[in-house]
Amino acid sequence: MEWMTVEIQDGADAFLPGETVEGTASWQLDAPAETAELRLFWYTQGKGDQDVGVVSAFPFPDPALQDRRAFRVRLPEGPYSFSGKLISLAWALELVVEPGSRASRTEITVSPTRQEILIATGAAG
């Protein structure tokens, strides 16, 4: 059975801007991979079209069918994870294997408080 995971050291899921994230990407594939890489990116969700910004990508050379690779990623200074009425911005680390665009994603929070910044809406919620 095929599976992929991105695990962060000590199970952490919230970080300060500029902090370094360490962890491991592991996978077991049914079909050989030509490429495997870890991507750090932010994305938006909400009322409008989705935006995505890939900040960095780290290829894992010569991926095997079953494999486990360590990674170390320095986060940028921003943008911060936040949510308002119209838009949320979230961060994630994603392992992507080609061909087939097979992917596994782990969400993280990036902010000076290590918590998603909630923009006051004055609305129920």
Add this chain to the structure above:
Amino acid sequence: MRARDNPFAVHRVLGIRYRLSGTTWEELLARLEALRFRAALVGPHGHGKTTLLEDLGARLAGRGCRVRTATLHEGDRRLDAVQRRTLLDDLTPSDILLLDGAEQLGRLSWFEVRTRTRAAGGLVITSHWPGLLPTLHECRTTPELLAEIVGELSAQGMETRELFDRHGGNVREALRELYDTWTTGSAARTGSPSPADR
């Protein structure tokens, strides 16, 4: 409510795929083949043309076609440089071209697209009106369809007929209104959750 948690956020709405009514995918693909893969998906705003075009493209890609897509927006009377490369350059019989919003093109630009894409294996367009290419499928919406989608997204039944009528069957706009309704927390007040309008 956080935008990401809104049941009508775009990323959730995009997860709702086109629901064929009155035909099957096999019939649709057979008809497309009978039309030599040059055909139109027709319907007004918010009736699912783009979603159906995406789903059709995925199925054609699954059959080994090389799918090349260009999207036109309001006021795009001609193709830009990237769209020209996508639709007109180095065409082979295995290329299926998808052009979303073909009705936006000016008459000369449409003539150019229609003639210069003959080297491709196919050209499927969306259009607000029939006549540019033979109609493959007319996209329609119903109050029942909207109620079904709203039920899936919000996990609750809701009276949606008035919403459907107010937006003239434009499901996309109806769902946008529900996003706002949820955002302001007034869903329970105005939506009157009730057994789904099916």
